[in-house]
Amino acid sequence: MSLTEINEFLASGEINRPGLFPHLDQLERASFIFEVDFGLKTFPTEPGIISIRGPRQYGKSTWLERELRQSIIDFGPASAFYLNGDDILERDRLEQAIQKLLPAFSKQAAVRRLFIDEITAIPNWEVVLKKLSDRGHLGDILIVTTGSNATDLRRGFERLPGRKGKLDRTNYFFTPIAYKEFHRVCHSTLGTNTLAAYLLSGGSPIACAELAEQHFLPEYLIELTRDWIDGEIMRADRSRVSLYNILQVLFKFGGTPVGQAKLAREAGLANNTVAKGFITILHDLGVVIHCYPWDADKQIPILRKPSKFPITNLLAAVTYFPRRLRSIDDFHALSFQEKGIWIEWAVAQELFRRMAIRSEQMLKPLIFWQNKSHEIDFVYSPEHFLEVNYGKSSALEFSWFAHQFPQKQLTVINTRSFSTDQISGITLEEFLLSPDCCLSADKV
Structure with missing residues (x-):
């Protein structure tokens, strides 16, 4: 019409x-x-x-x-x-x-x-x-x-x-479907596979429905996602080959900080300015977000140091991932390390989703903390930190945190629950189902 x-x-x-x-x-x-x-x-x-x-x-x-x-x-x-x-x-x-x-x-x-x-x-x-x-x-x-x-x-x-x-x-x-909503609609159909299906879908309603009904992602949906991202890259007069190289480097480093000069070198690009251009486009598409190191004393991001670049659109990650991910079984077949990276991206996507709903600065960067000995994946607020571990963790592993940050809170997203005065452990599913108010309201 x-x-x-x-x-x-x-x-x-x-x-x-x-x-x-x-x-x-x-x-x-x-x-x-x-x-x-x-x-x-x-x-x-x-x-x-x-x-x-x-x-x-x-x-x-x-x-x-x-x-x-x-x-x-x-x-x-x-x-x-x-x-x-x-x-x-x-x-x-x-x-x-x-x-x-x-x-x-x-x-x-x-x-x-x-x-x-x-x-x-x-x-x-x-x-x-x-x-x-x-x-x-x-x-x-x-x-x-x-x-x-x-x-x-x-x-x-x-x-x-x-x-x-x-x-x-x-x-x-326009944020992805919340896991709570996906769980409400699809848990009776997917059962124990509900979380894995959501992590593949990226919260896209079409992908969510296809995974709930067919248990796999149809190729047309992957092509639509690729056409959208490739199209924006070409509109900016950039190379699709360079885009692919950049994404493969991001997949390789996962949750490891990397400088833009190294990012350009690993991706075979001319210089860090070219790499920055690709990251900016992906950032404005909501596919990748900057995660800067945080100065705990000054309480500001440190822009000159290597950053993380977590994926905040998991369907885009599926589209360009070096391994073919189309079904729930494909996700379960990922290696321990690959699942760990994917879960960290899922947390980044959820933090990004919650910030967007709260009407914070559009596409606001995330931040993490590290020193010579330790690292925390996300600083949710000056008073509340988030660590993502695929596998079991315990409060004892993070006993250093209480000495480093007295009076502050650490939530460890892992496969078991625990709680102390300063350190608590929850599963990824518990985190995704939790209301935003369960974390500190004073955002960075």
Whole structure:
């Protein structure tokens, strides 16, 4: 269905037309349906501009169609319209499309909304919104944009100061499905394989459903993920071969700190500037996040020392991992070391997910602590540290922590539970199922 046809039906209020909301149609036929929570609890009625960024195949378009349909139900025909950046692709065409829709809004609509899916497919989209806003054309409209490239959205919003309205929050990252939600929907089907399936899915609703129903990841989903990441790399005029090399080095080092000069050398790149460029793109896609060493005295990240680069999109890790991972059995067949790395990435993804929901700085780096003798994987807050160990641990192994950090707390994610005054042990599943409030609220 063309954009013109879609908006004609929205203008007339004919929202039950077959094919009008294709993602919602697919959802009705799905065997497993997941609730989405990325921090937008109540949809605003005030005008402004909202950006929602996040990976492909994680449900942004399905969510957008649901909110678009609900807008027509709540506020009447011609109260909301729809555009898709994948269909428009050019800045001038975007401006023309918006100007065409502006007179079509109903005078009776108490709330007016324009939903633009995948706006980041349009180069310099922010110029159009700035121009129309400065002319006063968008003053009573809520513009809701989604995109799969955080670079464009972040830089675009930097060029829209004072034009985003008076909304309490304007930036959102579309997070993976929480393990708690996956467990609620799929545990009765997957049983003891529930956690392994989630670690393969990365929290992608499509991957979650496929693993619950078929117990393996279909190849089309892997290709869609690869096409999305490769496409963004090529749009930045970068080499896919270099991307592959960079990712293989990240897989190799896992949770070990590495400097960008060494990263470039190991990946066969010209210099550390080239390596930094690839890391920046992967970071803005939400695939990789910086994890800097932390100065406990000054309580700041140390930018000059080697960093970790944990994967924060486990489905992307599956896509490029040197071993073929498609089924739950494939995951169980990973080596002890590989599982340890994967679990550390799972914790990084969960920390990233929780930060995004809390509306902290978008794509904020993580931090870790180390000295000459010891290392802690994540500093969750100045008062609370997280260590990830695949296998059994005990409080005795970390007796040094109480001397190094009196009055501070350490949670060790491992395969057994234990508790002392300062050190506690929980399993990965317990961590993923726990509410965020179980950890210190004072974040770094």
